[in-house]
Amino acid sequence: MTMHMNLNDSTALITGGSQGLGYALASALAERGVRVVVVARDPQALHANVSALQERGLRVHALRADIADKHAIYPLAAQAAALVGPIDILINNASTLGPVPLQLLADTDCEELERTLAVNLLGPFRLTKALLGSMVLRGRGVVVNISSDAATEPYPEWGAYGASKAALDQLTRIWAAELGVELESPVRIFAVDPGEMDTRMHAQAMPDADRSQLAAPRDVAQSIIAMIEQPRRAANGARLSASKWQVRT
Amino acid sequence: MTPHDGLITHESATFRGDTTTSAQPEPTQPGAIRMLVVDPRAADMRSSDAAQLPAWLRAGDLLVVNDAATLPASLSASTRDHAPVEIRLLGPARAGVFSAVLFGAGDHRTRTEDRPAPPRLRVGDKLVVGPRLTAEVVGCSDVSLRLVELRFNAREAELWSALYAWGKPVQYADQPEPLPLWSVQTVYAARPWAAEMPSAGRPLSMRTLTALRRRGVRFAVLTHAAGLSATGDPDLDRALPLPEHYEIPAQTVRAVERTRAARGRVVAVGTSVVRALEDSAQQSHGTLRAGEGLATLRIGAIHKPRIVDGLLTGIHAPGESHFALLAAFADEALLRRSHQCARQLGYREHDFGDACLLLAGTLNQQGGPIAIQ
Numbered sequence: 001m002t003m004h005m006n007l008n009d010s011t012a013l014i015t016g017g018s019q020g021l022g023y024a025l026a027s028a029l030a031e032r033g034v035r036v037v038v039v040a041r042d043p044q045a046l047h048a049n050v051s052a053l054q055e056r057g058l059r060v061h062a063l064r065a066d067i068a069d070k071h072a073i074y075p076l077a078a079q080a081a082a083l084v085g086p087i088d089i090l091i092n093n094a095s096t097l098g099p100v101p102l103q104l105l106a107d108t109d110c111e112e113l114e115r116t117l118a119v120n121l122l123g124p125f126r127l128t129k130a131l132l133g134s135m136v137l138r139g140r141g142v143v144v145n146i147s148s149d150a151a152t153e154p155y156p157e158w159g160a161y162g163a164s165k166a167a168l169d170q171l172t173r174i175w176a177a178e179l180g181v182e183l184e185s186p187v188r189i190f191a192v193d194p195g196e197m198d199t200r201m202h203a204q205a206m207p208d209a210d211r212s213q214l215a216a217p218r219d220v221a222q223s224i225i226a227m228i229e230q231p232r233r234a235a236n237g238a239r240l241s242a243s244k245w246q247v248r249t
Numbered sequence: 250m251t252p253h254d255g256l257i258t259h260e261s262a263t264f265r266g267d268t269t270t271s272a273q274p275e276p277t278q279p280g281a282i283r284m285l286v287v288d289p290r291a292a293d294m295r296s297s298d299a300a301q302l303p304a305w306l307r308a309g310d311l312l313v314v315n316d317a318a319t320l321p322a323s324l325s326a327s328t329r330d331h332a333p334v335e336i337r338l339l340g341p342a343r344a345g346v347f348s349a350v351l352f353g354a355g356d357h358r359t360r361t362e363d364r365p366a367p368p369r370l371r372v373g374d375k376l377v378v379g380p381r382l383t384a385e386v387v388g389c390s391d392v393s394l395r396l397v398e399l400r401f402n403a404r405e406a407e408l409w410s411a412l413y414a415w416g417k418p419v420q421y422a423d424q425p426e427p428l429p430l431w432s433v434q435t436v437y438a439a440r441p442w443a444a445e446m447p448s449a450g451r452p453l454s455m456r457t458l459t460a461l462r463r464r465g466v467r468f469a470v471l472t473h474a475a476g477l478s479a480t481g482d483p484d485l486d487r488a489l490p491l492p493e494h495y496e497i498p499a500q501t502v503r504a505v506e507r508t509r510a511a512r513g514r515v516v517a518v519g520t521s522v523v524r525a526l527e528d529s530a531q532q533s534h535g536t537l538r539a540g541e542g543l544a545t546l547r548i549g550a551i552h553k554p555r556i557v558d559g560l561l562t563g564i565h566a567p568g569e570s571h572f573a574l575l576a577a578f579a580d581e582a583l584l585r586r587s588h589q590c591a592r593q594l595g596y597r598e599h600d601f602g603d604a605c606l607l608l609a610g611t612l613n614q615q616g617g618p619i620a621i622q
Binding site for chain 1: 314316318321341405406409410413430431434435436437438439440441455458459468469470498500
């Protein structure tokens with residue numbers, strides 16, 4: 001088993017890929033020769049942005065789906081494989097903040113919390129379940145769950161989002177434990193804290209933030225791609241920080 | 250921790266199921282699929298449980314699976330004259346063209362052989378599936394009116410989204426309730442190529458796969474566009490299985506070579522895997538070749554397997570095409586006796602039923618055969 005994942009001619013499925021970090025990842029992976037399927041809920045942003053990539057000659061496909069809809073998952077997994085081949089890289093990036101503007105937990109509607117868990121936790125669980133078996137039998141695959149520092153820090157008003165990401169982190173560790181935590185395990189899964197980025201989601205959560213202090217999604221995407229290429233630099237199931245991950249060449 | 254790992258005793262592997270009576274509840278969980286182990290060398294068999302599969306295989310054996318996902322291959326459509334037609338896709342498109350079998354009015358709740366024939370269609374005719382999805386007939390078969398080639402008016406992501414919006418899994422009258430798409434997928438399904446579920450893989454839960462890996466059994470995948478098991482047209486049914494598309498990865502070819510060099514056994518999960526591997530070997534004079542192929546080989550008693558040592562499959566009755574394929578691995582008397590035994594023990598025969606491991610050397614390895622009958 002090599003220590004390095006060869007990106008050229010591999011395949012990726014990225015949720016929440018029409019904007020922000022997901023779009024930056026789709027674009028950067030496609031530039032590296034990966035055949036990419038991008039999933040998003042909003043058809044307009046999805047098709048406009050994916051068309052822009054396709055016009056550059058990049059091998060990117062767009063599928064519209066709501067990751068919170070359990071009936072969408074198997075169709076999505078199969079359509080993605082039909083378009084680009086068996087999936088090697090799954091990036092569970094689609095996320096919702098929950099109530100916007102952010103609310104204290106006591107003011108959060110139960111339905112808001114349920115919706116947040118459906119998007120941020122159940123969606124990634126179902127999609128990973130649909131794709132992991134193929135990765136295990138082919139002896140090749142990386143799953144990246146996009147997490148947050150809100151998963152570990154109890155920030156007031158980040159209850160729904162923070163709880164969903166904390167559960168996603170724990171799911172990541174347990175998937176890994178079941179796959180084999182040892183470095184030789186051919187299928188890798190990890191959670192990534194991307195840090196504070198200049199995205200629409202960040203603007204929704206913190207409209208008064210100084211954007212010059214925020215990381216560009218494009219730079220964060222490069223760090224995550226480095227993790228995917230060298231997945232054995234960390235234990236399986238690890239929670240990694242994009243800002244602390246050095247891009248090694 | 251897997252409870253199976255290392256805990257399987259001679260007794261539990263060999264006697265489980267021997268005392269089973271029809272009074273026991275129908276097993277529904279993947280772990281509760283029963284498995285008849287048939288050893289052609291010992292000319293004997295034993296009743297077991299599919300969750301015990303790791304106990305019947307050895308370190309160094311290679312399990313080859315068909316990773317085709319099951320298509321939503323059944324599409325309700327209508328002709329220009331509003332005559333109802335059911336389209337059943339036979340596999341993935343080749344150069345944008347799908348092979349398909351057409352049925353007239355009705356649905357799977359009617360027995361396939363009782364389904365009316367579709368209206369006579371000619372090249373150029375259109376079938377309307379949904380508001381934005383139509384299929385044009387681009388080819389008709391000499392064998393049957395029902396067998397056609399179709400080209401849809403959409404491609405790539407648009408086509409796949411439409412097929413998944415309108416299509417449903419193919420099913421038969423013995424299962425009247427609609428099958429959800431997820432329920433006809435193996436745990437390792439990838440590209441949607443199969444018209445019907447490669448159902449021999451149903452017992453392979455992640456728990457069983459993990460226990461197999463711990464035992465030292467290796468895995469390899471190929472993709473085979475398993476077709477329909479019935480078309481309702483006797484002429485076409487006689488021609489089954491039709492040529493089926495397959496793809497064997499280079500990694501799988503290497504795994505087979507390593508296994509054979511180390512005297513391990515190549516165990517196919519399902520008849521579709523047997524067909525792909527043996528067809529590939531036949532076409533390249535005995536050696537397996539990586540890449541795509543179109544399986545035309547019909548496997549029966551006179552076929553001498555070149556690659557596959559045995560298989561995990563369902564319970565097949567004499568007269569079925571799958572039964573004929575098994576005759577390449579065991580003599581017919583033993584196969585008939587196995588089927589009789591499965592019947593007596595109340596094994597379920599259809600695609601969602603129980604399992605059979607047909608593999609030489611299994612019973613000896615377990616410490617000597619103990620006959621059921």
